[in-house]
Amino acid sequence: MATYIVGDIQGCFLGLQKLLNKVHFSPINDRLIAVGDLIGRGTQPLETLDYLYSLENSFDTVLGNHDLNLLAIFAGIRKAKPNDNLDTLLASPKLNTYINWLRLKPLALLADQDTLVTHAGLYPQWSVKKALKFSLEVSEQLQAEDWKESLAYMYGNQPSIWQKSLQGSQRFRFIVNAMTRMRFIVNQNELDFSCKTPPELAPQELTPWFKVINKKFKSNQRVVFGHWASLNGDTYNSQFIGLGTGYVWEQNMTLLNLSSSEICSVNFQD
Numbered sequence: 001m002a003t004y005i006v007g008d009i010q011g012c013f014l015g016l017q018k019l020l021n022k023v024h025f026s027p028i029n030d031r032l033i034a035v036g037d038l039i040g041r042g043t044q045p046l047e048t049l050d051y052l053y054s055l056e057n058s059f060d061t062v063l064g065n066h067d068l069n070l071l072a073i074f075a076g077i078r079k080a081k082p083n084d085n086l087d088t089l090l091a092s093p094k095l096n097t098y099i100n101w102l103r104l105k106p107l108a109l110l111a112d113q114d115t116l117v118t119h120a121g122l123y124p125q126w127s128v129k130k131a132l133k134f135s136l137e138v139s140e141q142l143q144a145e146d147w148k149e150s151l152a153y154m155y156g157n158q159p160s161i162w163q164k165s166l167q168g169s170q171r172f173r174f175i176v177n178a179m180t181r182m183r184f185i186v187n188q189n190e191l192d193f194s195c196k197t198p199p200e201l202a203p204q205e206l207t208p209w210f211k212v213i214n215k216k217f218k219s220n221q222r223v224v225f226g227h228w229a230s231l232n233g234d235t236y237n238s239q240f241i242g243l244g245t246g247y248v249w250e251q252n253m254t255l256l257n258l259s260s261s262e263i264c265s266v267n268f269q270d
């Protein structure tokens, strides 16, 4: 029995199949965890969700920004754009089932005792324990009857600095942004959303979140994340494992074997 963590799928069902075949994934014996953005810019969102949903308890995921975007479109907060490629999914009779299934998914989960999975990463002022607590806060709102009202406040870049005293929509938005959209930090603790480049091409004042010293992060802990395709997983630090490698941009889809720490990838061309 193996536990695999897969990077951003973004509706690329063929890529996911190639990757799972490559490691001989067995839905009966193995477990699959995703870093979020199950759907996104890829052309097979419905096939992707059909498959992942069918895995039942062998599958778990955290939510990514594209998954939340789907919830917002369903809730009537956003309109689907042509490049969202969501037409087949939005027209599916299974849409309601998948929406309610996604609403149960957290922003952060523990893959094992010391391994945190989130879509974008761990905000440098938070411990793993705090990230899990804040994920729970957001989940409670996503699972509440008035979840559409909470989601309506999701969009926006402010507040950009965490404060314990944040409340209501501001607190909700910061937690969602930190766990699903973060890449760079500016001025030690401020989320920056202007830059999506690899770290070496970024303005000097921007620091990748995983290079900001986090005093609450322990030496035996790991963070597994996706989202930042241009990073290509290159954190140069074994405590931060980036699995977002841009298959949807004709690059690679990547998976981690949790117990052996082995990485396996397939290329768009494969």
Ligand SMILES: [Mn+2]
Pocket: 037, 064, 065, 066, 119, 180, 226, 227, 228
């Ligand atoms: Mn993302």
